[in-house]
Amino acid sequence: MLKRLPQKNLECLWEEEKLIKIVKRDQPSRAIFFLTPVLAIFLTLFAGGLIFYILGFKPFEALKFFFIVPIADMYGFSELLLKATPLCLIAIGLSFCFKSNNWNIGAEGQLTFGAIVSGGVALLFYNQEGFYILPIVILAGAIGGMLYASIPAILKTYFNTNEILVSLMLVYVSKLILDYLVVGPWSNPEGFNFPETRQFSDSAKLPILFEGLRIHAGIFLALAAVVVSWFVFYKTYLGFQMKVSGFSLKTAKYAGYKGKKMIILVFLISGACAGLAGVGEITGPIGQLHREVSPDYGFTAIIVAFLGRLHPIGIIFASLIVAITYLGAETAQIFMQIPKYTGQVFQGMILFFLLASDYLLFFKIKFTGLKK
């Protein structure tokens, strides 16, 4: 076994013991590719339990309040779906960008701008009823998101700017525009100058699916996005182009793909999805525009997209898992006085463990035993 002379101490010790061996894979493993997210979740649960234990809480009870109690009844489950809907929708949109090597970090801005445009249209129809209002409001949101996403796309394709920076910075611009509108021109005239608009009319709101619950028709938008994205990714020429560009931009160029067109297209799709998520929030549970339309769904959706491996079905599961960290954090604080910010710790840990276990994609662990 000791064929080589020891080069440097640490590695040589490892070689001598040689119970476990780490070998580079010839090809990334497909099974591991879909297994690592599951592994990451288990590691997160374990580490979470450990943190609870160190903080002096009973780990199993805490995990129960975090992951089981919030969805133990119909209402809780509907809230989970409500929370997962925008995450899923945005992550699906982002996966178009990420698959093709376009780093759109500004979904939060596209969501906000979509909400602004659709909210503006909804306010135009203030106190009016009619079946045609809602489709116009929804369409306006999608267009708003697309317009806003087209800025980093056009700047990238024609001026060679970095889309990460442009899309991220535009998030803050969109929030300032929203601030300006709800404080100034769009603020509720009967609202004592508080920063909020009027409530939308019922015709401008997404219908509620079940009496007494908050889950609304926006979930169908998310499911439609899942189906469409699956079809595009795996059944169309565009999906193939995206995949090739994702692997190697040079190959895509040699193949003669029109890169610019595709870049703009994936940004538009991504922006439309984020815009629709914004519509779902303001015409669903909120019912008006105010300063806080989204608790950073656009950023959290980036975790969701990667946890779901940029795969439509994976993204559904990932959005449910991330959504439950929000609900669980609230329940854990109410019933066990665990600080609510542990929810964010869980989101961070999931991403961390996922990235860490990606190591297994390229390396495998070999148990060689002690045979000589």
Place this chain on the structure above:
Amino acid sequence: MHKIFTRSLVSSLVFLFTLTVSAVAKDVKAAFVYIGPTGDHGWTYQHDVGRKAVEAAGYKTTYVEGVPESADAERVLRQLANSGHDVIFTTSFGYMNPTNKVAKEFPNVKFEHATGYKREHPNVSTYAARFYEGRAILGTIAGSMTKSNVIGYVASFPIPEVIRGINSFTLAAQKVNPNIKTKIVWAFTWYDPGKESEAAKALIDQGADIIAQHTDSTAIVQIAEKAGVYAFGQASDMDKFAPKAVLTSVENNWGPYYVDRVKAVANGTWSQKDTWHGIGDGMVVISDLDSAIPSDLQAKVKKLQADLASGKVHAFTGPIYDQKGGLMVAEGKTADDGMLAGMMTYVKGVEGDIPK
């Protein structure tokens, strides 16, 4: 089949109802919903101090911190109402619509919403503090102690609450020093130490030698300490963060009100109210005055404090003119609460325009 189901549903509802009623009679549980972390040393911190006063009075409390004013607020409220809490304090303006919505579904639970105006159901009360009274005291100190006659003011959002504070501060400062100017920088945040620091630095660069703030972090007083100018603490006594710079602080003192309301729920005497308390009722407290304030000014400030508390002096007493010289409040009159609640114009002496 249908009938049996309805009957069992009704009987179980009645059972649940008697269960909650008997729970109310025994011990009352209060819940608090916070916009920020309890450790912000500003707005949320002071509400949590109030919550601890309720605990000390012998009642059980729960809180949820960092609840965004998005669609999430409604879920948190419903969960608290559903889990045996008898009174729920929602401590940020943005919870107004969710509070009223959930209150409709839980008529047996009392809701107390801070700084809002909607009381759509008999189980919703609103409460706020007359912070502008405290700002009149800060203005008096600032006007007397400034050497550059330029006073900086870091503001959060252009809403009546903040405009009212700026006006009250400026009017009081003008009374002792007609030459002062109040320069405003809008930070467009309630809590962002980075942005607040930038705003404070900009004001100091423009010649301000006293900085007032209507944002919640301790960053501004710390910047003032470094720059060697004076400042005022906000929401809590911030003296320990900048012992030289902080002349005094206006403290939000929610404890007495919270204990009062929870007791009322326990005794069954709770009723809908719109509370707007100031220095007189102890909801607004002025911290110890710093020794840098000369003793004659200290005496003057103490007198003003007593007069504001007794109602002998009103912070908005005419004649008050707006920036263009138009009369807002006539000589000898005072601004009524309706005018104060919707105040969206600067008084004379404030520099700049309200962002619109």
